[in-house]
Amino acid sequence: MALTGFFLVSFLIFHLTVNLFLFEGTGGDFSKFGAFLGSFPAIRPIEWILFGGFILHFCLGAYVWLKNRRARPHGYGVKGTSKTIKLSSRLSIYTGLAILAFLAWHLLQFFVASRFSGSTVNMYELVAREFSLLYVVALYELFFVILGFHLKHGFQALFQSLGLRTARYRGFIDAVGVVIWLLIPAGFASIPLVMYFGGAR
Amino acid sequence: MDFKLKIWRQRDAADAGRFENYVAKGISPDASVLEMLDVINRELVAAGKDPIAFDHDCREGICGSCGLVINGGVHGPFEHNTTCELRMRRFHDGDTIVLEPFRSRAFPIIKDLVVNRTALDRIMQAGGYVTVKTGQAPEANAIPVPKKIADEAMDAAQCIGCGACVATCPNGSAMLFVAAKVSQLALLPQGKAERKERVIAMIRQMDKEGFGACSNTYACEAKCPKGISVEHIARLNREYLRAGFGSK
Incomplete structure (x- = not known):
């Protein structure tokens, strides 16, 4: 979980970096980069590795969740034992499932629409068209809150699983964690808002 | 003090079990939860009924024998105490108190509150095992142990093996227990020789027993009566990775 999680976080950073070029407006580097990725020869294997990362992360998460359910067949009469747990940790399986559902929609919306359309698609225009719809913007904003929540648990947990979250580094990991779980989703969330309210240029 | 009690009663492992209601009257505020059960049991025995079975031994928080889930909290709703150290003055007169056994697939119920x-x-x-020379106690400075290492090993060694970490973990995981034991021995020079074999064997046995997997929720640290840090779980993970990838 930790290794696939780390891989997916690094992908998120890359994805956000590319997305920030949307602020350049139409004719900017976003569409150029989209066209470059479309014609880049190594993009197919990279795509499969990325899909593999998501699938493996999901499968491992589902396995751990099922194994852990079996570990306590009879629950408590008074449900109070989880009071000391952070909400993000308690809900990580559910936020993960929500992300998976969102991902399917997100891929249909942009990946399938551009990759299997048959003709060359201007990525900026495709994004601008989607983010001119209020319900799309609202759903994306909701998703980024969920994503932030998932990362809040996941980022610190990956260092714990790898045995790196020691007293010495805990403060540093938690500080970097804030950048990861707060700033990355906030960066993503700013894009639909700006494009909807600021109008696509 | 008077209390209304809901206590889990279960004849044996095969019985389905159920909550039964009891009333405790005139309990001293200085009595522990276990002493309150003693009072109720005395009345049950006098009435010819089956007393409530519960685990206990030292009653001073060092043996790890007692362990109840009290009002949904392992060892009670407060932090860093054992069930035997929980005094009735921490509750309010007339409170309803729910007593349940630890729940885990790896901790089958024997009777009532005993797992x-x-x-x-x-x-x-x-x-x-740990390799040590037998015979007379060695000279104290024969094997120097830095203070920081000795302190960390002692922190881990505080684990009394009560199983509160398992009972409170949403995953029923025993990682904090195993982490404390592995840390204690891996930190000290006397335990280092067998550290790789030890961590692999203990993790393998933990999985075999049917404990859940750690998902880093840190519920265990919050409820451990000895306040053992999840930092030891990080060390356990490190020891395990090292044993898997490092040279023998």
Whole structure:
């Protein structure tokens, strides 16, 4: 979980970096980069590795969740034992499932629409068209809150699983964690808002 | 003080079990939860009824025998105490108190509030031995141990093996227990020689016993009566990775 999680976080950073070029407006580097990725020869294997990362992360998460359910067949009469747990940790399986559902929609919306359309698609225009719809913007904003929540648990947990979250580094990991779980989703969330309210240029 | 009690009663492992209601009257505020059960049991025995079975031994928070889930909290709703150290003055007169056994697939119920925690002993047994010279006690400075290492090992050694970490973990995981035992021995020079074999064997036994997997929720640290840090779980993970990838 930790290794696939780390891989997916690094992908998120890359994805956000590319997305920030949307602020350049139409004719900017976003569409150029989209066209470059479309014609880049190594993009197919990279795509499969990325899909593999998501699938493996999901499968491992589902396995751990099922194994852990079996570990306590009879629950408590008074449900109070989880009071000391952070909400993000308690809900990580559910936020993960929500992300998976969102991902399917997100891929249909942009990946399938551009990759299997048959003709060359201007990525900026495709994004601008989607983010001119209020319900799309609202759903994306909701998703980024969920994503932030998932990362809040996941980022610190990956260092714990790898045995790196020691007293010495805990403060540093938690500080970097804030950048990861707060700033990355906030960066993503700013894009639909700006494009909807600021109008696509 | 008077209390209304809901206590889990279960004749044996095969019985389905149920909550039964009791009333405790005139309990001293200085009595522990276990002493309140003693008072109720005396009345039950006098009335010719089956007393409530519960685990206990030292009653001073160092043996790890007692363990109840009280109002949804393992060892009670407060932090860093054992069930035997929880005094009735911390509750309000007339409160309803719910007493349940620890719940885990690896801790089958024997009777009422008594669970079988020998799974933890088997993990210890799987850990094997520590190489020490027999004979007279060695000279104290023969094996120097830095203060910081000694302190960390002592922190881990505080684990009394009560199983609160398992009972409170949403995953029923025994990672904090195993982490404390592995840390204690891996930190000290006397335990270093067998550290790789030990961590692999103990993790393997932990999985075999049917404990859940750690998902880093840190519920265990919050409820451990000895306040053992999840930092030891990080060390356990490190020891395990090192044993898997490092040279023998």
